[in-house]
Amino acid sequence: MNAPVAPASSASRPATLPEERVPWREKLAFGIGGILDNFGNAGLKNIANPIFNIVLGVSPALVGLMISISRVWDAFIDPIVGSASDNARTRWGRRKPFVAVGIVGCAVALPLMMFCPAGGSEASRFAWLMTAGLLFYAAYAIFVIPFNAIAFEMTSDIHERTRVQAVKTIVAAISGVGIQWIFPLTQNGWLGDPVRSVRIVGLGLGALYLLIGIVPLFALKERLFRQVSKQAVVPLRTSLPAALRSRPFRLLLLVIVLTHLGLNTVNALGIYVNVYYVHGGDAKAASIVSGWWGTVYLISTISLTPAIAALSTRIGKRRALLACLACVLTGSALKWFLFSPAHPWWQLVIGALLGPGLSGLWMLVPSMTMDIVDYEELQTGRRSDAVFYAISAWVGKCGLALSLFLSGLLLVGLGFDAKLGAAQSATTLFWMRVCFAWLPALTVIASLFTVARFPLTTEKMLRVRAELQQRRQPPASA
Template sequence: MDPASGLTRRVGVGWAIGELGIATYIGITMSYLLFYLTQALGISPVWAGLALLIPRLWDALIDPLVGAISDRTRSRMGRRRPYLLVGGLTFGVMFAFLFQAPADASEGVKIAYVIALYLLTSTAFTFYDVPYSSMAAEMTTDYRVRTRLTGFKMVAARIGILVAVIAAPLLFNSQETLVHGFAVMGMVAGGYMVLSGLWAFFATRDAPQIVRPAEPFDLRAEYRALRENRPFLILWTTFLFQNFAIGASATTLIYLVIFVMKIDAALVGAMVATSAVGAMVATPFWVRVAQYGKQKAYAAGIVGAATLSLLMLFMPAGLPAALFVALFLIGLVDGGTQLCPNAMVPDTVEYDEERTGQRREGAIFGTWLLCRKLGMAMGAFIASLFLSAFGFVAGADAAAQGENALLGIRLSYTLVPCVLWVCAFFVLRAYPLTEARFEELKRNISAARAARETA
C-alpha cells in the first residue's frame, strides 16, 4: 500500500475495521437515540434534546485535550494503541447501559440517567475515537495513499452504519415494548463495538509510526498553532456546517419516514440503510475523483447534497419507492462529502509541522472530531427544537400529530440542511492546500529536519 513507510494493505484494512464500532455508535445515536427518548421513555422533545446535547457538547469539547494527551503518550505499544485497547473495551459497555434507563421512573430521573450514562459513554468513546483517527496521519505521509487509506475507513464506516441502521430497528421492535427492545439492541450493539475496537488494536501492532519529539504541553501554544493553521481552520469550518446539516437530517429521518411519509415502521431500517448503501457503492468512485483534486471533489459533493436536500422538500407522502431512490442518491453524494474532508485533514498536519516543527496529529484530529461531534450535536438539537416548536407530541402515533408537526419534521430534514450545505460550499472556496503545495511542504520539512540533524 505504501512500501516507503511499511504500511501494508493488511494493516490498513485491519485499522479500518476499527471504524465499524465508531460508525455503529454514530449511526444509532444520531438516528435512533432521540426516538428512544421521545417514543420509548416518553420524554418531551425539548427536554430530550437537552438531555442529549449536554453529553454531546462535553464529548466534543474534550476531543482536543485527549488528542494532545495521546500526542505525548509514550509506551511500548506506541502513542495511540493503548487508547484503542482501553477505550475500545469501555465505550461499548457504557453504550449498553445507556439503553437500560428506568422507564417507570419520573421524567426527571429518566433525563438524569440518560445524561449520566451518555456522559460516561461519550468520554470512553472519545478516548478511543481520537487516537484511532489520529493514526491516519502518522502511518503515511503520501498524499494519495492517505486518500486510499481513508477510502478503506469510509467503506468500513458505511458497512458499520448499514449494519447498525438495519439491525437496530429489528432489535428494538423485537420485544413486547420499545423499552425492552432498546435494551436488547444496546447490549448487542455494545458487544459489536468492543469487538471492532479490539480488532483494530491487534491489527495495528506492526503499523508504521511517524514520531517526533513532543514539547511539554502548553494549552496556549496548542491553541495558537491550530488558530494559525489556515487550511485546517477553513476545512474545519466547512465540515462544521456539513455536520450541522447531517445532524439535523439524520435525527429527523426516522420521524420523516413514519410520520410524514406514512411508511410502515418495518421499513425504517431499510430506509435509513439505503443512504449507507449508496455511499458504500460510491466511495471507490470518489477515491478516484479525489486523485484529481480533493477540494474540487468535495465541492462537487456539497453542491449535490444541497440540491438533493432542497428536492426532498417536495417529496410526496406515501411513495416508498421514490423515497428509497432519493435516499440512495443522497448516499451517493454523501460518499464524497465524507471521504474528501477526512482525506484532506491529515494534510494539514504537515502544514502545521512546517510552521512549528512539531507534529500534532492528536491535537489536530481531536479538534477535527470536535467539529464533527459539535456539528452533529447542534444539528440534532435544532431538530428537537423544530419538533417541539411545531407541536410534535412525544409518545403519540402518526394520527395524533398535527399538520404543523409534520411541517416541522419536513423542514428540519430538507430546508435547514440545504441552507447549511450552501454555507459549507462558500467557506470551502478559500481552502489553499493543493497537492503541489503539499509536496512543497514535505520538501521543506525534510530540509529543516536535515539541517537540525547536521547542526
C-alpha cells in the same frame, strides 16, 4: 518565520512510492476500528429519538438535551486527550493505551444507557440517560482521538491518505446497515416487547465493542513514534492556539460546523416525517421504509466511495469535495418532492444521492486535515497530529451537540406531540417538511463557497511533502 517550500519535481499525480503504500491488512484494521467510531459519532444519535422517545417515552426535547450535553462533554475532553496522546511516551506507544481504555469504557457504558427504565418519572429517566451518556462519550473520546491520530502516521502520501480513509468509510458504511435496522428490530417482536428488545440490543452492542476493538489495537502500527518521541513535549496551551492560527484549518472547521448545523438539526425529523406525514402514523410501515432508505444510502456509499477516492486522485481533494457537496445539495432539495404519501418508496432516490455525497465529505475532510498537519509542520517544525484531529472533532461535536439540542426544540416548537399519533396538525407537518428539506440545502450552499477558498491544492501539497522529506533525512556524514 515560514519555511520555504521547495519546487515540485514530479507530476501533479505521481505514483505512490512503495514505502508509502499502506498494507491492506492495516487499511482493513483501521476500517474495522472505524465501525466503533461510526457508531459513537453518528449511529447512537440516529437511533436516540426512535429508541428513547418512541420506545421508552422520554420527551424528544430531553433526548436532544441529553445527547447535546454529552457531546459538549465529549468535545471538552477531546483536546485534553489529544494533547495527552501526542505527549505520551509509553512502551506501548502514544495511542494504543488510550484506545484500549476507551474501548472497554464504551463496552460498559453503552448497555447501561439502553437499560434506562421505561417506567417512573421522566426526570428519573432523564437522569439515568444523562449519567450513562456522559460515561459513554467520555470513553468514546478517549478511544476515538488517538485511534484516528494513528491514521496521520500511516503514510505521508497525500492520495494514499484518501485511500486509507476510503477503506474506513466503506467498512463503517457496511456496519451502518446494521445500525439502520436497530429500531426496526425493536418493533418486530423477534426479541420480545420493544423495551426488552432495546436491552438485548444494548448488551449485544457492548459485546461487539470489545470484539471489534481488538482488531485495530493489535494490527495498527505507530509509524512515526520513534521520530516524534524525540520531540519536546508541547503543552496544550501552545499547540491549541498554534493549530487555530492556521487559515486552511479554520476553513475546514467552518465546513464541519455548517454540515452539522444544516444536516443534523433536521435529521431527526426524517423518522417523524416518515411516520406521521408519509405513512399517516403507522410506525411499523415507516420503520420498514426507513430501514430500506438507510440500506440504499449505505449501498450507494459502499459502491461509490472507491470512485470518489479515484476522482480525488484525478482532480484533487478540493474539487472532489465540491462535487460531493453538490450531491448533498441535490439530495436535500429533493426531500421536499420525494417524501410523498402517494409514493413512499420514492425517497430511496435521496438515499442514493446523500450516501456518496456525505461519505465523500467525511472521507476527504480527515485526509485534508492530514495535509494541513504536514503544511503546519513545515512552518513550525512540530507535529501535533492528535491535537489537530481533536480540534476538528471538538468543533464537529460542538456543532453536533448544538444541532441535536436544536432538533429537540424544533420538534417541540413545531407543535409535534407523540400523544396525538397520526392526528398531527397540517401546519406542524408542513413546517417539518420545510425544515427537513431546505435548511440543509442553505448550509450546503455556504459550505460550497467555503471549500472554494481552501488554499492547499494537490500541487502545493506535493511541494510541502518534498520539503518535509528532505528535512527529515539525516545529515550526510562529513
